[in-house]
Amino acid sequence: MEGKTSREYDESCIFCHFAHNRDEETTILKQDEEFVCFRDIDPVAPHHYLVIPRDHIVSCKSLNRTHIDLVKRMAKFGKEVLQYQGVTDMENVRLGFHQPPFISVEHLHLHVLAPASQISMQYKFTPETDRFITERSLRERLKKVSPLTFA
Numbered sequence: 001m002e003g004k005t006s007r008e009y010d011e012s013c014i015f016c017h018f019a020h021n022r023d024e025e026t027t028i029l030k031q032d033e034e035f036v037c038f039r040d041i042d043p044v045a046p047h048h049y050l051v052i053p054r055d056h057i058v059s060c061k062s063l064n065r066t067h068i069d070l071v072k073r074m075a076k077f078g079k080e081v082l083q084y085q086g087v088t089d090m091e092n093v094r095l096g097f098h099q100p101p102f103i104s105v106e107h108l109h110l111h112v113l114a115p116a117s118q119i120s121m122q123y124k125f126t127p128e129t130d131r132f133i134t135e136r137s138l139r140e141r142l143k144k145v146s147p148l149t150f151a
Contacts, residue, residue, distance in 0.1 A: 010056040015107035019054040030084065035077045040111070044121045047085055047114040051078045057108040060097040060138055064145045071110075071142070075135045078112035087114045094125060096134040110135060 010016045017023040019036045029049060030037045040048040051074045057063070063071070075095050082093060094116040097109070111125065119125050127134045
């Protein structure tokens with residue numbers, strides 16, 4: 001494919017298009033070599049952003065212990081976007097991932113929500129449920145997953 005980077009890329013994945021600047025309609029709020037952040041198209045809080053890796057990773061279930069730092073960096077990136085957007089109360093934020101089969105796009109994406117107290121669809125973003133896991137809990141879970149194991 002012309003213009004393809006050395007990174008993992010899935011032509012059929014809309015988030016891969018965002019991650020590789022192939023979608024002219026999505027406004028990117030922040031990006032670097034590793035991540036891209038943009039607004040969720042169906043926000044449930046005043047600030048609802050998605051942080052995605054440029055590499056195509058299907059979901060949080062595709063991760064193992066070698067990805068703990070990746071998850072930590074995604075969270076740091078999301079918090080930086082919140083601060084840039086004027087959010088000052090970092091205690092009233094929620095950072096987490098939907099878990100399969102409750103994902104709408106099969107590309108790892110961190111939901112960055114603030115203020116958490118104003119999330120309108122709480123049932124979809126209730127921490128530590130089958131549907132949604134916080135980034136902190138995911139990092140703890142990954143400590144138990146062998147680098148050779150893919151859940």
